[in-house]
Structures are given as structure tokens and as C-alpha cells.
Amino acid sequence: MTPEKWTVEQITTTTMEAFADTIVPGEKRSPDDLAVAGVASGGGAVASGALELLSDPASGFATALEALAGLLNDHAGRFALEHGRELDDAVPAFVALPYADRAALMLRLTAPDNGERDGWVALAMLSNMAFDTAAHLHTADAFAREHPGLSIIGYARPDTDGLWRFRDHSYGGTPAATHPDTSPSGSPA
Amino acid sequence: MTSMERTDVLVIGSGFGGAVTAYHLAAGGAKVVVLERGPWLQGTDFDHDFKLGSSYTRVFDFVVGDGMSLLSGNCVGGGSVVYFAAMPRAPRFAFERHGGIGRRMWPAAITRDSLDPWYDRVCEALPVTRQTWDDVSYAGGLFGAACSHAGRTANPVPIAIDTTLCTNCNWMMAGCRFDAKRSLLLNYLPAAVAHGAEIRPLHEVQRLARNEDGGYRVHYDTIDAEDYRITTGSGTIDAAIVVLAAGAGATPTILQRSEATLGPMPHAVGRYFSGNGERLNTAVIDEDRAGELFDLSRPDGRVYAANQIGRGPAVASWDDLDGTRPEYSRFSLEQLYFPPGLGTILAQTPDPTGATWFGPKKKELLRRWPSWLTIFAMTEDDNEGVFGAPPPTGNAYRISQQMLGRGTISYRPTANTLRGWAQSDAEIKRIMEKDGLSTVMPWTNDVVGAYTVHPLASCRLGDDPATSALDDRHELRGHPGIFVTDGSAVPGALTVNPALTIAALAERAVPGIVRAARERGVPVTYGAPSPDGATSGRTATASSAALLLGETGSARPGGHVAG
Ligand SMILES: Cc1cc2nc3c(=O)[nH]c(=O)nc-3n(C[C@H](O)[C@H](O)[C@H](O)COP(=O)(O)OP(=O)(O)OC[C@H]3O[C@@H](n4cnc5c(N)ncnc54)[C@H](O)[C@@H]3O)c2cc1C
Numbered sequence: 001m002t003p004e005k006w007t008v009e010q011i012t013t014t015t016m017e018a019f020a021d022t023i024v025p026g027e028k029r030s031p032d033d034l035a036v037a038g039v040a041s042g043g044g045a046v047a048s049g050a051l052e053l054l055s056d057p058a059s060g061f062a063t064a065l066e067a068l069a070g071l072l073n074d075h076a077g078r079f080a081l082e083h084g085r086e087l088d089d090a091v092p093a094f095v096a097l098p099y100a101d102r103a104a105l106m107l108r109l110t111a112p113d114n115g116e117r118d119g120w121v122a123l124a125m126l127s128n129m130a131f132d133t134a135a136h137l138h139t140a141d142a143f144a145r146e147h148p149g150l151s152i153i154g155y156a157r158p159d160t161d162g163l164w165r166f167r168d169h170s171y172g173g174t175p176a177a178t179h180p181d182t183s184p185s186g187s188p189a
Numbered sequence: 190m191t192s193m194e195r196t197d198v199l200v201i202g203s204g205f206g207g208a209v210t211a212y213h214l215a216a217g218g219a220k221v222v223v224l225e226r227g228p229w230l231q232g233t234d235f236d237h238d239f240k241l242g243s244s245y246t247r248v249f250d251f252v253v254g255d256g257m258s259l260l261s262g263n264c265v266g267g268g269s270v271v272y273f274a275a276m277p278r279a280p281r282f283a284f285e286r287h288g289g290i291g292r293r294m295w296p297a298a299i300t301r302d303s304l305d306p307w308y309d310r311v312c313e314a315l316p317v318t319r320q321t322w323d324d325v326s327y328a329g330g331l332f333g334a335a336c337s338h339a340g341r342t343a344n345p346v347p348i349a350i351d352t353t354l355c356t357n358c359n360w361m362m363a364g365c366r367f368d369a370k371r372s373l374l375l376n377y378l379p380a381a382v383a384h385g386a387e388i389r390p391l392h393e394v395q396r397l398a399r400n401e402d403g404g405y406r407v408h409y410d411t412i413d414a415e416d417y418r419i420t421t422g423s424g425t426i427d428a429a430i431v432v433l434a435a436g437a438g439a440t441p442t443i444l445q446r447s448e449a450t451l452g453p454m455p456h457a458v459g460r461y462f463s464g465n466g467e468r469l470n471t472a473v474i475d476e477d478r479a480g481e482l483f484d485l486s487r488p489d490g491r492v493y494a495a496n497q498i499g500r501g502p503a504v505a506s507w508d509d510l511d512g513t514r515p516e517y518s519r520f521s522l523e524q525l526y527f528p529p530g531l532g533t534i535l536a537q538t539p540d541p542t543g544a545t546w547f548g549p550k551k552k553e554l555l556r557r558w559p560s561w562l563t564i565f566a567m568t569e570d571d572n573e574g575v576f577g578a579p580p581p582t583g584n585a586y587r588i589s590q591q592m593l594g595r596g597t598i599s600y601r602p603t604a605n606t607l608r609g610w611a612q613s614d615a616e617i618k619r620i621m622e623k624d625g626l627s628t629v630m631p632w633t634n635d636v637v638g639a640y641t642v643h644p645l646a647s648c649r650l651g652d653d654p655a656t657s658a659l660d661d662r663h664e665l666r667g668h669p670g671i672f673v674t675d676g677s678a679v680p681g682a683l684t685v686n687p688a689l690t691i692a693a694l695a696e697r698a699v700p701g702i703v704r705a706a707r708e709r710g711v712p713v714t715y716g717a718p719s720p721d722g723a724t725s726g727r728t729a730t731a732s733s734a735a736l737l738l739g740e741t742g743s744a745r746p747g748g749h750v751a752g
Pocket of ligand 1: 201202203204205206207224225226227249260261262263264265266267268269271272273274275276362392393394395434435436437439440443501502583584642643644674675676677686687688689691
């Protein structure tokens with residue numbers, strides 16, 4: 001749904017969701033979902049809680065999100081101009097970009113020669129962590145809520161006490177010969 | 190300012206370098222204080238939980254630099270709490286390396302032969318044991334089979350793990366909840382405390398100054414237990430001897446910051462950093478092919494899909510550790526586990542056109558996470574890391590509440606290092622892609638630069654004052670009474686995991702520190718047994734310890750060398 005007039009908070013949320021979705025894309029939450037580009041099946045970083053993680057004071061980015069969203073939209077506006085893209089100016093510029101352009105801009109922002117890269121790299125890492133570790137939730141709660149990322153990566157569930165143990169863990173046998181120069185203690189001689 | 194507090198020996202950091210020295214000096218009768226910037230967690234404090242603020246983020250430190258990122262411990266026990274406990278000795282040739290300086294970089298006094306008895310001491314203390322194939326994880330077994338299929342040998346790596354207690358949960362990086370991993374919390378540190386050493390967690394040392402009596406004043410901040418960005422106070426302690434053991438990513442920054450009060454540092458402080466030549470590759474196993482090629486299966490019928498099961502590196506392949514080959518072309522390969530979060534973002538899809546580390550194709554790769562098998566190469570790099578001006582506090586500009594910071598290191602791999610990485614990548618590809626077993630891609634360096642869990646050599650040992658910060662007794666050149674015993678002392682990449690070598694060097698450094706302490710009027714003896722009372726390691730090192738103590742006549746095997 002596109003609001004008539006966007007509040008700063010809505011701009012920030014939608015823009016940062018679009019950023020997180022560029023890192024780990026997911027399927028749209030509803031047909032008019034603007035932030036999620038919808039280029040992959042199953043939940044992505046957004047459905048996994050990227051915004052909750054970024055807004056968690058522990059992440060170090062909570063108070064910077066508004067400024068970062070503004071910066072990202074500036075970059076997106078310039079990118080569109082350079083590439084002759086007509087953007088829907090009713091929505092934030094980064095959100096208005098199609099996925100391929102979001103990805104191209106992401107590569108530019110995180111490129112080793114970009115002086116601003118540190119911030120974008122950290123945001124990318126956190127977006128990824130929301131997906132594959134649900135770092136804003138206790139892992140047990142994440143499982144209880146059917147966290148999309150943990151199920152998609154196939155992370156096995158813990159025992160009933162919330163701890164992981166794997167009784168079966170080894171093929172045994174002797175799959176390879178040991179190195180001839182191995183010391184009695186098992187180190188390189 | 191007058192200092193309220195005095196101690197004989199002040200140890201900075203409680204990882205391998207700090208714990209080993211703190212134990213021996215306390216056991217010898219010195220008053221020892223250990224300042225550790227991280228929290229003191231143990232046993233059931235170690236969570237199986239990825240949430241920010243659980244032990245997974247409290248106990249380690251991820252510092253992103255320019256071209257190199259460092260992962261280290263941040264807690265009492267340091268890297269031993271977060272490490273994977275693979276404990277091989279370094280191969281003989283590693284000690285003979287020249288690196289970029291045109292001469293042997295290790296001090297003449299240290300060779301594999303002369304270090305072996307010191308290695309023995311650490312192996313007795315932790316203890317380190319040789320695994321059998323029945324101990325190794327599915328990932329290790331599959332890697333072993335792949336090595337053999339490609340005409341290579343493979344070895345279960347020696348480990349500091351009690352396999353009878355291990356549940357193969359693979360939460361080692363969050364600290365071992367089952368006390369299976371023999372971290373320093375189970376041996377040297379409790380033994381140090383039993384001998385009166387005081388360990389103060391959440392104390393971050395910032396700088397040192399010299400006192401009129403030739404001793405040192407150590408300035409520290411106290412750190413909030415939850416938000417490491419917050420300083421809760423500060424203080425100083427005077428000491429006759431300071432042992433820096435804050436790790437290779439932190440020791441040089443403390444010394445750089447102290448330059449204003451201590452005077453010029455040796456040129457090598459904050460230079461010659463090595464990431465141990467590390468390189469990671471992710472193989473995505475074709476489950477069917479793996480079954481056909483190796484006739485392997487798990488009790489539940491699956492072939493592999495066991496990325497999550499086990500305990501870090503279980504199997505290594507050492508065929509390329511051939512000392513007759515030229516420098517920079519030798520490396521070891523090790524199967525490794527990295528948990529999600531830190532171990533997934535850098536994995537790449539083979540897509541030459543678009544993004545390789547994010548996007549829809551990367552998500553497809555993430556769907557196959559259970560079939561990932563990570564291969565770790567430790568190559569010979571060129572000690573090319575340099576630390577810039579120190580940050581205002583600690584070793585990095587802290588970004589998040591815990592874990593993430595921006596460091597001052599810059600690392601530009603030379604052609605030698607790049608060639609070593611390319612060679613090991615190619616060999617991993619040959620092994621792991623043979624007959625369609627898997628598809629392999631190295632982790633990208635474009636995101637956080639190269640990546641090391643084995644920071645080394647930022648303040649290194651050597652005989653040449655121009656290229657080493659420490660003499661062969663670990664004393665900082667030009668600053669008598671300051672010793673460095675952590676990974677920053679190791680002169681260069683080892684081609685294997687370094688913790689055992691760091692610990693063995695720390696054991697070897699102790700007699701020299703005892704000698705310096707005595708010269709400063711501290712009544713301390715040398716010759717404590719292993720933390721659990723065992724004495725065979727002590728007996729074997731008695732004569733070389735006597736030499737380092739400067740008391741060649743008084744070595745009495747099995748007994749205390751008189752103080
Ligand atoms: C995930 C992971 C897995 C690893 N697996 C293995 C393995 O299997 N085998 C192996 O050999 N090695 C492994 N390592 C590496 C190993 O942990 C390190 O090489 C080793 O711990 C280094 O020992 P150290 O004494 O140099 O420093 P550390 O163990 O890093 O100890 C330094 C201590 O100093 C503290 N400190 C830092 N700055 C300050 C300050 N200003 N004031 C006070 N305290 C400070 C730190 O918090 C830390 O506790 C691994 C490392 C990681 C991160």
C-alpha cells in the first residue's frame with residue numbers, strides 16, 4: 001500500500017527494508033509490497049526481521065537509520081539519473097528502483113574503493129544475520145515463531161531443553177591415509 | 190596523579206599469552222594482576238543462542254579493517270573460549286622462513302626442535318590429544334574421503350577437546366557449555382587464581398607510562414558489562430613487570446598509544462602483521478554424487494547434509510606442507526565449520542556477471558547450507574599488515590554494543606600472498622570438484638577484505654632490531670621490563686593453526702620474565718608443574734629454562750629452580 005503522504009518513519013522503514021531485501025531477497029508480503037522486490041521465493045531478510053534487528057539499539061545503527069535511508073535514496077536518485085531511469089517520485093528513490101538496479105547500486109556502495117563502504121557493508125552483514133541467525137530473537141523463540149531464515153537454511157532444531165546435541169556424528173572408518181611425516185602426537189613432524 | 194595500587198606483575202589480556210604467564214608467575218610467588226577487557230563467563234553462561242547480547246556476541250570481537258578483518262576472543266580466556274581447539278604444532282620449515290626480510294625471521298634460539306619440549310608442556314596442561322577417525326565429524330570424514338580420492342593424505346587434527354563430553358553441537362564459538370573444550374578457563378586460569386592471581390574482567394588497558402623506579406604505570410578503563418561502548422570508570426596500577434598479551438590485533442595499539450609517555454617504539458610495533466595466510470572456500474556437496482563416489486551414509490539414510498554437526502576443524506591435509514618447496518607455495522588445508530551469521534555472508538555463488546555474495550542466487554546457495562563443507566587454507570603470506578594511528582580507546586572504533594568495530598589495520602596482499610591463495614584455491618577446487626563431488630567458491634575479499642581468525646606478528650620476535658619488536662626473550666626492545674607473549678610475538682604465518690605455538694612460546698618466555706622480575710627485586714621462583722600438577726613437561730624443559738633464567742648451573746630436573 002502506498003501512503004498518500006509518507007512520514008519520515010515510513011520512508012526510513014521502507015527504504016531500509018528494500019536494502020535488506022536486496023541482500024537476501026524474499027517474496028512479497030502482499031501484492032502492493034513496495035519494499036520487497038519479490039525476486040525470490042520464501043521469506044527473505046525482511047520477513048526474517050531485518051528491520052527489528054537494525055532498530056535494536058545493540059546493532060549500533062538504530063539511531064542512524066533515518067540518515068542512512070536518506071543517503072541511500074540520494075544515491076538511488078543519482079543512479080537513476082545516470083542510467084536514464086524514470087522513477088515513480090511518489091515513493092522513495094531506492095524503493096522505486098527495480099531489483100537489478102538496487103543490486104547494481106549495492107555493488108557500487110560496497111565496492112572496495114567507495115569511501116562510504118563501511119556503513120553499507122555493516123548493514124549488509126546485519127541484514128544477512130537477521131535471515132540466517134535471527135539475531136534479534138532468542139534462537140528458541142525464533143524456532144517457535146517459524147523464523148523463515150532458519151528454516152530455509154535448514155538449521156536443525158535443538159533438543160527439548162533448547163540445547164543442541166548430535167549423537168550420530170561420524171562415518172568412522174578410515175577414509176584417507178595419514179601423512180607419512182606425522183609425529184607420534186599427531187602433528188606435522 | 191598518585192597510584193593507589195601496586196603489583197609485581199601486571200598481565201594485559203587473559204588468552205594464551207596471558208594465562209600461561211599469569212599462572213607461572215603467580216605459582217612462583219609473584220603478585221599478579223590480570224586485566225581483561227571482556228567479561229568472565231563459564232559453563233552454563235555459554236548459550237546456544239544467536240541473539241545479540243548472548244554469549245555468542247559477548248565473547249568475541251570482530252574488527253573490520255582496510256583490506257583485513259580480524260576475529261578474536263573478548264573475554265576471560267580470550268581466544269581459547271571461542272576457538273575450535275585444533276592444536277597442531279607448526280611444521281619445521283615454518284621456523285626457517287625468511288619472509289620479506291632476506292634472512293631467517295625467527296630468532297636463532299627458536300627452532301621446531303628447541304620449541305618441542307615447550308609444546309609438550311602445553312599439551313600436558315590442556316591436554317591436547319590425537320583424534321581417531323571415529324572422533325571426526327561427518328564433514329571431516331567427507332573431506333578425508335575427498336582428499337584420498339584426489340590422491341592426497343588427510344589427518345584427524347590433534348585437539349584440546351574431551352571427546353567424551355563433546356555433544357558435537359558446533360556452538361564452540363559461543364563458548365563450550367559442556368566443558369568439553371579445554372579452554373584456558375579449565376586449566377591455566379583457575380591454577381593462576383589458586384596461586385593468588387587476580388583476574389579483573391571488563392578492564393580495558395589503554396596505555397602505559399614509565400615510573401621513576403623503572404617500573405610501569407598501567408592505565409585502564411572499566412567497561413559496561415553489556416554495552417562495551419560505555420566506559421564506567423578508570424584507574425591505574427603500578428607494576429615492576431608488564432606482560433602484554435592482548436592479542437595481535439590489540440597489543441600494538443596499546444603500545445602505539447603509549448609512545449607519548451614511554452618514548453619511541455621499535456619500528457616493528459604495529460607492522461609486519463600476518464593473517465596466517467588464511468583463505469576460506471565453501472564447497473556445496475552434491476549429495477547424490479557423494480553417496481555414489483564414497484559409499485557413505487548416515488544412520489538416518491542421508492549421505493551428508495551434516496554441515497551443522499560436529500566441532501570445528503576435525504581433519505587437515507598436509508601434503509602441501511613440503512619443506513623442500515619454495516617459500517609462499519606451502520599451505521595446509523583443513524575442513525572447518527563456521528556458524529551462520531559470520532560464516533555465510535562471504536560465501537559466493539559462481540556467477541561472473543552479477544553479485545556473488547548477495548541476491549537471489551546467493552539465497553539459493555543458502556538453501557543448501559546443510560550440504561556446505563568449508564575448507565580453510567593456511568598459506569604463507571608476506572606480513573603486509575600495518576596498523577595506523579591508534580583509536581582513542583581499545584583496538585577499534587566500536588560500532589555495535591558488542592562484537593563489531595572498525596580497526597586501524599590496512600592490508601594490501603602482495604603478489605606472493607595472492608599467489609599462495611590462488612594455489613590453495615586451485616587445489617581445493619581440484620579436490621572438491623573432482624568427479625562432480627561439489628561446486629566450490631572462495632569467500633569474497635570484496636566485502637570485509639581478507640579475513641583472519643589467526644592474527645599474528647604485529648609486534649614480532651627476531652634477532653634483527655630493524656624488523657622485530659621483541660628480542661628472543663620476548664622483551665620489548667628499548668623498554669626493559671615490558672614483555673609481549675601473545676600472537677603478536679609470532680614472527681610470521683605458520684601454515685597451521687597457531688594457538689599451540691603461541692602457548693608454547695609463552696611457556697618458553699616465562700623463565701626470561703622471571704629473571705627480569707628478580708632483577709627488579711620481585712622475589713619469584715620458576716618451576717611450577719603443569720596446572721594439574723603433572724611434572725613431565727617441567728622435567729623436559731628444565732635445562733632450557735635454566736639457560737633462559739641465566740642459571741645454567743642450578744637446573745634440577747623435576748624440582749623448582751631456586752629463586
Ligand atoms: C572463531 C575462532 C576459531 C579459532 N580456532 C582456532 C583453532 O582451532 N586452533 C588454533 O590454534 N587457533 C584458533 N583460533 C585462534 C586462537 O584463538 C588465537 O590464535 C589465540 O587465542 C591467540 O592467543 P593470544 O594470546 O595471542 O590472544 P587472545 O587469545 O586473543 O587473548 C587476548 C585477550 O586480550 C584481551 N584484550 C584485548 N585488548 C585488551 C585491552 N586493551 N585490555 C585488556 N584486555 C585486552 C582480549 O579480550 C583477549 O581476551 C581461533 C580463533 C577464532 C576467533
